[in-house]
Amino acid sequence: MVRKFFGTDGIRGRTNAGVMTAATAMRVGQAAGRHFLRGEHRHRVVIGKDTRLSGYMMESALVAGFTSVGMDVTMTGPLPTPAIALLTREMRADLGVMISASHNPFEDNGIKLFGPDGFKLSDDDELAIEALIEAEQPLAPAAMVGRARRIEDARGRYIHAVKQAVPSDVRFDGLKVVVDCANGAAYQVAPSAIWELGAEVVTLGVDPNGTNINDGVGSTALDAVKDAVVREGADIGIALDGDADRLIVVDEKGQTVDGDQLMALIATRLAEEGTLAGGGVVATVMSNLGLERYLAGQGLTLERTKVGDRHVLARMREGGFNVGGEQSGHMILLDHATTGDGTVAALQVLASLVQSGKPASELLHMFEPVPQLLRNVRYDDGAPLADERVKACIADAEAELMGKGRLVIRASGTEPLIRVMAEGDDAQQVERVVERVCAAVSEAA
The missing domain is CATH 3.40.120.10 (Alpha-D-Glucose-1,6-Bisphosphate, subunit A, domain 3)
Incomplete structure (x- = not known):
């Protein structure tokens, strides 16, 4: 149907x-x-x-x-x-x-x-x-x-629930955290949960007016939280999206830590504790090849699904995994939530930061990402990926990357966009491949 x-x-x-x-x-x-x-x-x-x-x-x-x-x-x-x-x-x-x-x-x-x-x-x-x-x-x-x-009392119920994701003997005293709520759904609960656990909280994106959600703030507009972390001398920055089911982190130097790095951190910690289920992590085809290589070096697996947290979740439930997510920041931690929860994931990251005693820039960059490039091509109508010229271009690009990287082409499920992603050890080759495919899609569109 x-x-x-x-x-x-x-x-x-x-x-x-x-x-x-x-x-x-x-x-x-x-x-x-x-x-x-x-x-x-x-x-x-x-x-x-x-x-x-x-x-x-x-x-x-x-x-x-x-x-x-x-x-x-x-x-x-x-x-x-x-x-x-x-x-x-x-x-x-x-x-x-x-x-x-x-x-x-x-x-x-x-x-x-x-x-x-x-x-x-x-x-x-x-x-x-x-x-x-x-x-x-x-x-x-x-x-x-x-x-x-x-x-x-819905807000209080949720705050109480998410704090249970942190061990009872862990507090965030001494941490200064910038929390960017994207002027969205978590503008009250996320800063409160982190503050109640002892952190000093600097807030951004907590003044919604109906039209400023995700506008220059949040996990898809990181300049604001990066600037605030550096300006405030904060230990870490937490950036949520409009409905707070995804998380991107900024370290104390203002550098981005995406969902792949966060999955690597959480999976490593749980594996050390003996509580990682499924023997690895579930992520999508968009996750960086560097994550896959890192996990393999830890004796862990990376299982890939189609894009969309519902596909990740389905595989997690089927295979008995408790950690999964997306590079874009959806973090699904089934021990604590039934769907992606940016606040729960943030508390896990902050707990790891406290327990390690290391700065965020040292703790959170778990692996060196393989050069990866993602570009979007907007179209008005039709099906550009069905065009024979586009199919031929994609086949040539896949052959060029064979054994050296990956090419992922897909239509967005929420916007009229074709997403073109390539990754490999040769950054220049990756850029050439993406530009060539994008040009073909643009012409067909």
Whole structure:
């Protein structure tokens, strides 16, 4: 079945256009509600959101959809995506919904769904909901219409939960930490959790106004946190994205530490403690070859999946792994969360920093990355990767890199972009290959 609504991470698009309208959101609520009306108990859905202006509109529409089919709604207000996954499970809800477009600009929004176990929905569930969205759903009798309420202690519940990821004898006293929340969902909870564990916290991106989410701050715009770390003489910088399910770190010198390095750090520490499950790490095809070589040197494996944290998570659950993620900063630590959680990952990194006694620049750069280049080619319509000229160019590039590196070409699941990535030991060769493929894609597009 061709997907019209669900992409690689829920439903996402430009506000008031395409699939991201109030009318569609209401139908999503009705469809998802009907799909999860199972059993005789009173059914409940937990709805959270980030700080986008359109979140109010989408929240109201979803509430209307869910209540109209007889499902009660609990609203949390702005909270990270992993907090909604956590609360869905802890409140014994039938479904969780996060309204967010993650790292995208404020003009976009999205809907992410979690099952009662706190995990993102399976393909089967998404396909079933797809089929229901465009069909008329039976509405609840008047006496069975759902109720809606807001809870005031959701932030405190989440802060308490994430702090459990840190051993009880570890405190962050003496650490000065810059925390950049991207003017997004974690603007209250992430700085509070780190401060409560003893660190001195300098905040960035904690003044959301509805339109400044991810705007010059956060994990996709690192200049602000880099400048603040150096200016403040901080020990480390923590940068989250709009819904706080990903993390990028900056060391005390202002140098970037990406998800690959963080996975290497956490996996190494857990392996030393004897608590690394699965014998390695799960990451995507975009993770650096240097990570794979580093892990192999530690006697650990790197299993690769398609891009998207849901694919990483699926393989982790299937293979019994407890550490996985993406180079872009999604960190999935199944001992502590059911989805990517930037705050939990940040606390793990800070705990390692305290326990090691080393500066971040020494501790966090675990391996030397292989030269890697990623470029995006935007297109308006069509399928550039189906063009025969593009196929031929890709085949030639793969042959040139054979045994020396890797080429990964894919269409973005959230934007009209073709992502072209190559890596290898020869940086000049990598650049030539990427430029050649990008040119072919641009011409076809």
